[in-house]
Structure formats: structure tokens, C-alpha cells
Amino acid sequence: MTDSETSTVQSFDASTFPKRHRAISLSRILAITSNTLTELTRLKVFYVLLVFGLLLIGSSIFMAQFSFQQEFQILKDVSLGAISMFTSLLAIVATSRMLPRDIEDRTVYTILAKPVPRFEYIVGKIAGVLLLLAISTLIMVAAFLAVLYMREQAVLQVTAKQMASAPPDQLADALRAVRASAFNVNLVPGIIIIFLKACLLTALTLFVSTFATSTIFTIVVMVFIYFIGHLEATAREYWLAVHGGGLVTRVCLAIVALLFPDLQAFNLVDDIIAGTVISMAVFTKTAVLGIFYTVIYTLLAVFVFYGKEL
Amino acid sequence: MTRGLIALAVLIVMGLLKLPVERDLATLHRQEHFRGVEFNLDLREQLGQLGFIAALSGFRAIVADGLFIQAHAAWEDTQWGRMLLLFRQITTLQPRVLLFWDTAAWHMAWNASVAAMNDTKQPRQALRVKAQREYFALGKDFLERGIKNNPERPELYEALARLYKEKYKDHERAAEYYAKAATLPEAAPWDRRFSAYELSYCEGREREAYERLRSLYDEGEKERLPTLIKRLKLLEDKLAIPQEQRIPDTLTKR
Numbered sequence: 001m002t003d004s005e006t007s008t009v010q011s012f013d014a015s016t017f018p019k020r021h022r023a024i025s026l027s028r029i030l031a032i033t034s035n036t037l038t039e040l041t042r043l044k045v046f047y048v049l050l051v052f053g054l055l056l057i058g059s060s061i062f063m064a065q066f067s068f069q070q071e072f073q074i075l076k077d078v079s080l081g082a083i084s085m086f087t088s089l090l091a092i093v094a095t096s097r098m099l100p101r102d103i104e105d106r107t108v109y110t111i112l113a114k115p116v117p118r119f120e121y122i123v124g125k126i127a128g129v130l131l132l133l134a135i136s137t138l139i140m141v142a143a144f145l146a147v148l149y150m151r152e153q154a155v156l157q158v159t160a161k162q163m164a165s166a167p168p169d170q171l172a173d174a175l176r177a178v179r180a181s182a183f184n185v186n187l188v189p190g191i192i193i194i195f196l197k198a199c200l201l202t203a204l205t206l207f208v209s210t211f212a213t214s215t216i217f218t219i220v221v222m223v224f225i226y227f228i229g230h231l232e233a234t235a236r237e238y239w240l241a242v243h244g245g246g247l248v249t250r251v252c253l254a255i256v257a258l259l260f261p262d263l264q265a266f267n268l269v270d271d272i273i274a275g276t277v278i279s280m281a282v283f284t285k286t287a288v289l290g291i292f293y294t295v296i297y298t299l300l301a302v303f304v305f306y307g308k309e310l
Numbered sequence: 311m312t313r314g315l316i317a318l319a320v321l322i323v324m325g326l327l328k329l330p331v332e333r334d335l336a337t338l339h340r341q342e343h344f345r346g347v348e349f350n351l352d353l354r355e356q357l358g359q360l361g362f363i364a365a366l367s368g369f370r371a372i373v374a375d376g377l378f379i380q381a382h383a384a385w386e387d388t389q390w391g392r393m394l395l396l397f398r399q400i401t402t403l404q405p406r407v408l409l410f411w412d413t414a415a416w417h418m419a420w421n422a423s424v425a426a427m428n429d430t431k432q433p434r435q436a437l438r439v440k441a442q443r444e445y446f447a448l449g450k451d452f453l454e455r456g457i458k459n460n461p462e463r464p465e466l467y468e469a470l471a472r473l474y475k476e477k478y479k480d481h482e483r484a485a486e487y488y489a490k491a492a493t494l495p496e497a498a499p500w501d502r503r504f505s506a507y508e509l510s511y512c513e514g515r516e517r518e519a520y521e522r523l524r525s526l527y528d529e530g531e532k533e534r535l536p537t538l539i540k541r542l543k544l545l546e547d548k549l550a551i552p553q554e555q556r557i558p559d560t561l562t563k564r
Contacts, residue, residue, distance in 0.1 A: 258325025
């Protein structure tokens with residue numbers, strides 16, 4: 001090796017080499033996720049739904065002024081119903097317009113023209129929606145807890161005032177009853193299940209939107225799926241248990257039972273508010289089912305999106 | 311097209327795999343008192359189309375609350391028939407909410423029955439009494455169905471015991487239901503005592519009542535309440551309990 005050749009090798013800077021392209025890059029997915037989240041928070045529909053949800057939670061105080069137990073029951077029913085409704089609607093509306101809009105704005109071409117695999121694009125997109133859902137759920141849960149706490153304090157004060165002359169053990173019993181009617185730790189797994197239901201709906205909407213021709217088509221299909229999904233358990237039981245019925249009926253029941261998710265499995269919060277204790281087994285199995293559906297529908301969305309002509 | 315078909319095939323295979331899992335989960339939910347509502351034609355007829363759709367889409371608690379508010383308004387207007395219909399819908403939608411069963415029974419057995427007895431439009435007392443008894447029965451029916459849906463909760467047993475005691479004056483049944491409530495995990499501490507009190511009014515069961523009251527008395531100061539001592543003293547006299555076995559007289563002054 002000559003002197004000049006040695007100096008050439010020594011002066012070579014390794015950093016000038018282009019970085020090796022990774023098959024899966026977390027930073028690329030994060031970039032798409034943060035971009036999706038920013039886009040979604042700019043949507044007017046997000047604020048309309050969020051304000052609507054918060055208003056419903058706030059107004060639940062005025063919906064019932066009966067005895068304290070009835071008031072807390074209605075407050076919790078309406079608030080958690082609002083959270084469930086809002087997260088489901090947001091999951092469907094936000095996800096259904098994501099792909100068609102990117103195609104319409106040609107953003108998808110700009111992204112996929114770069115060395116970004118379609119898998120990362122879909123995962124980044126869904127992660128953005130899930131993050132938005134998590135933030136919205138947290139905001140609404142915070143509002144719900146604040147309202148519940150305020151009502152609890154007000155009722156505690158009134159009860160203490162009314163029972164000022166009662167023996168201390170009776171007063172303590174009454175205050176304990178008020179506290180027990182207000183917040184219940186079982187509500188936490190109930191809220192997590194609501195969130196998982198929204199995640200499932202997000203993944204399913206994304207899957208539908210990969211072969212749908214327009215946003216409105218996706219929303220309409222998802223509304224049907226939403227109702228059919230709540231009937232899936234009934235269809236499944238009839239299909240598996242009843243041996244009679246015509247061939248057409250049985251085929252229809254089989255399609256419903258096999259192709260649609262059982263959304264009733266995620267409606268546990270009504271019974272939790274009513275006082276039913278949720279066991280670890282029920283929570284874990286329901287949560288695993290929700291995660292399983294979300295993963296499967298996301299993978300199917302990726303699979304179909306790979307074959308989509310852009 | 312090929313990808314679409316493959317995706318459909320995957321969905322069907324996944325459907326076959328998830329079927330037993332979902333079935334097991336549904337069974338577990340029912341065992342632990344979730345999914346208490348069956349969506350069938352009966353429910354559809356009771357709720358009407360909109361209510362049924364709302365309930366079907368996972369908002370049955372909100373629908374039940376809406377109906378409950380309507381029932382409250384019906385109560386203010388003393389529309390007892392409408393209230394009965396509304397409470398049947400509410401309890402069908404939310405069979406695990408004790409409050410709804412209890413409130414429905416209270417409205418029927420206490421409020422509607424009194425209104426029926428004081429009905430100035432009905433001059434015949436026999437018919438007023440008949441209407442009153444019918445409302446008692448409606449209240450009892452709500453509580454019995456509530457117990458069937460919530461067998462592990464003591465509150466509705468207590469409410470049914472109260473109804474037997476105050477409306478039917480049936481102390482034996484009242485004692486029975488207080489005793490049933492007392493056996494449940496979240497029972498109130500007074501259920502055992504109340505059961506024994508009610509039994510002490512039953513002809514022919516004085517000995518049993520005495521033994522139960524005496525056993526409570528022997529548990530200590532906490533159970534030695536004025537009513538218990540009074541009932542115990544009455545039974546001691548009635549059963550001619552020997553003087554040395556009787557409770558001390560001084561305690562009756564408590």
C-alpha cells in the first residue's frame with residue numbers, strides 16, 4: 001500500500017455512508033403516529049364529540065335529584081355511557097376518514113415514496129388514533145371523577161348536617177354508605193374495557209377502510225357491524241344450540257357468529273355500576289380478547305393495504 | 311381480489327378459533343352475573359323499537375335511567391299504571407340494580423296501595439281493599455323477581471321481610487326472609503335480631519324465638535338492646551321459664 005493510498009483510507013469518514021435501511025423502524029412509526037395525532041386533534045369533529053361527551057358528564061348532575069343512591073347511580077350510568085359512546089364514535093369517525101383523506105391529499109404517496117414500508121404506515125396510523133382515544137378517555141374520566149367527587153362531598157356535607165344529633169356510629173354508617181355509593185374501584189377495569197372496545201373498533205374500521213371506496217361507506221359499514229357485533233352472542237348461541245331452522249337461517253347465523261366480534265363481551269360497565277364485582281379472570285380474559293381482535297384486524301388491514309393499488 | 315379472499319379465509323379461520331373462547335367467556339360472564347339481559351322479542355315488545363336499539367348497542371343503563379326519570383315524573387302525577395309499566399321495563403333492562411327493584415316495590419306496595427285505599431272515585435270499600443291487595447302483590451312480585459336475579463345480595467330479602475311484616479302482617483314469612491338475609495355475606499348485623507323479633511310474634515314458635523333471642527343476648531352487651539330484652543322478657547313469662555334461667559331484671563331499665 002502506498003503512502004497516498006493510506007492517507008485516503010485514513011481520511012475516510014464512516015459517517016458519510018448512508019445509514020443502513022432497517023426493515024422496521026420505531027422512529028419512523030413514531031413520526032407517523034405523532035403526525036396522525038396532530039392531524040386528528042385539528043379535526044373539528046374531535047372537539048364537537050369531546051365537548052358533547054364532557055357536557056353529558058357535567059349535566060348528569062342535574063339529570064336526577066332523587067335520593068343520594070339514585071343520584072350516584074344515574075350520574076355514573078350517564079357519565080360512563082357518554083365515555084363509551086364518545087370513544088366508539090371517535091374510533092369509527094376518526095379512523096374511517098384517515099386512509100381516504102391521505103389518498104385524496106396525496107400524503108400517502110409522499111410517505112410511501114420514501115423507504116417506509118406499508119406495515120409501518122398502517123401501524124403508525126392506528127397508533128395515532130389509539131393515542132388520541134387514550135387522551136380523550138383520560139380527559140373524560142378526569143371530568144367524571146371530578147363531578148363524582150364534588151357530588152360526593154356535597155352529599156356528605158348534607159348528610160352530616162342532617163344527622164348532627166344522631167349517635168356517632170350511626171353518623172359514621174351513613175357517611176360510609178354515601179362513600180360506598182359514589183366511587184367504586186371496580187369502575188377502573190370497567191373503563192379499561194370501554195377503551196379496549198374502542199381500540200377493537202378502531203382496528204376494525206381501519207381494516208374496512210383498506211378496501212372501502214369512501215369514508216361514508218366505511219362509516220355505514222361500521223354502524224352495521226356495531227349493531228351486528230352486539231347481536232353476535234345471540235346468533236352464536238342459536239347457531240350452536242338450535243339444530244332446527246332452515247339452511248338459509250343457519251348460514252346467516254354462522255356468518256354472523258364467525259365473522260363478527262362479540263361486542264356484548266365488552267359491555268361490563270353497566271353491571272359494575274350496579275354493584276357486580278369484576279373478578280381478575282373476567283377482566284383478564286375480556287382484555288385479552290379485546291387485544292387479540294385489535295391485533296388481528298390491524299394485521300389484516302396491513303395485509304389488504306399491501307395489495308392496494310395506489 | 312385474491313388478498314380479499316385470503317383475508318376472508320383468515321377471518322373465517324379466526325372465527326372458528328374464537329368461537330369456543332367467546333362462548334367460554336360468555337359463560338364466565340353469566341356465572342359472575344354479567345350479561346343478565348337476554349335480547350329477545352319479549353324485551354323488544356316491552357321497550358319499543360328505539361329503546362331496544364339503544365339497549366342493544368350497549369346503552370341499556372342510560373335507557374333504564376331515562377325510563378326511571380319518566381317513572382319519577384309519573385309518580386309525581388300519581389299515574390300508577392304507567393309507573394308499573396315503566397318499572398317493568400327498567401328492571402328488565404337493569405336486573406342487577408337493586409335500587410330499581412326496591413324502588414319499584416316500594417312505589418307499588420306502599421304508595422300505590424295507600425292511594426288505592428284512599429281513592430275517592432271508588433265508593434265501594436271492598437274494591438278499594440282488593441286494589442290495595444293487588445298493589446301489595448305487585449310489590450311482592452318485584453322483590454321476588456329481584457331476589458331471583460340477585461340471590462347473593464341481602465337488601466331485597468330485607469325489603470321483602472319488611473313488606474311481609476308491615477303490609478301482610480305475616481311475621482312468620484318476615485322472620486324467614488330476615489333469616490335468609492342474615493345468612494348472606496354482606497348482611498346487616500341487625501338481620502338476625504329482626505328475624506328473632508318477628509318469630510317472637512308467631513303463635514306456636516315461641517320456644518324457637520326464645521332460644522334465638524337468648525342466644526343473641528348471651529353474645530354480649532352489643533346485642534342487649536331494649537327491644538330484644540323486652541321481647542325476651544315477654545317470652546320468659548309466656549313460656550314460664552324458671553326464675554334462675556331468666557335474664558336479670560335490672561337490664562330491662564336500659
